[in-house]
Amino acid sequence: MRTPTRTQIDRLTVALDDLTRSDDYDAFIRAARDLAPISLVDQADAATAQIRCGFKAIADRHGYRSGTTNLTTTPPWVTLALLHTLLTWHAGYGRTCMHAPRADRPMPVSAAAWEPDLIVCGQCLHLLRLRDGSARDRTCDGCGRITEGVEHGEGIYPTVVSLGPVMYMLGACDACRWWD
Ligand SMILES: [Zn+2]
Ligand SMILES: [Zn+2]
Known part of the structure; x- marks a missing residue:
């Protein structure tokens, strides 16, 4: 399969963001799982389960709230950035740590809004x-505003959104x- 160009990745990001907000999303996910090799689906599921457990453990330890939502509830600025990081990584354009995690061998990985396309x-x-x-x-990763800081009564709410085996960190203002 040919590697998509960066322009194609940008377009695909927007198309997928639209899809997450459409009624076809669940059907699409089911079709994608049916098409992917079973071993890849199993690995991805295992990595996703690991992320969920880790997530819950951290939240419990720090008294944070954790919940399961799907991408349809996150604002477009989050979904677009997360999908772009994922697709760029899949296409092999992204940056990775020295251990070079690969999208075709799913394992728990992390990314952050402030380090675009780094996994x-x-x-x-x-x-x-x-x-x-x-x-x-x-x-704030949403509007780009620099807040005064919590000691001045306005801070950033750190949050993590997970999609499959990827944990995506970001900060949002009030x-x-x-x-x-
Ligand atoms: Zn590493
Ligand atoms: Zn903001």
Whole structure:
């Protein structure tokens, strides 16, 4: 199969974002699972289960709330960025950590809104860490506004959205936060 061009990836990102908001989404996911090699589906399911467990453990430990939603409830700025990172990685254009996780061998991986198109494995989360209190750490990934910081009464809500084996980290200001 030919590798898509970057322009095709951009178009596919928008098309998939539309699809996640359409009634055909569930049928599409079922069809995609039927078409993919069974071993790949199994690996992806295992990696997804691992992410979900890890997710819940972290949330329980820190007293965060965790929930299962699907992409239809996340705002387009989140879905578009997440899908773009995923597709770029699948096409082989993305950056990865030194362990070079591959999309065709699903394992739990992480990405962040502030490091576009970078995918790292579980051992390399430090590559996505932001310095506490730095301007980037106080920047909303939705509107790009730099908040004053929690000590001034306005901070960033860090959140993680998972899609399959990918954990995607981002920060949203009070106005861009889409959950209660
Ligand atoms: Zn790594
Ligand atoms: Zn914002």
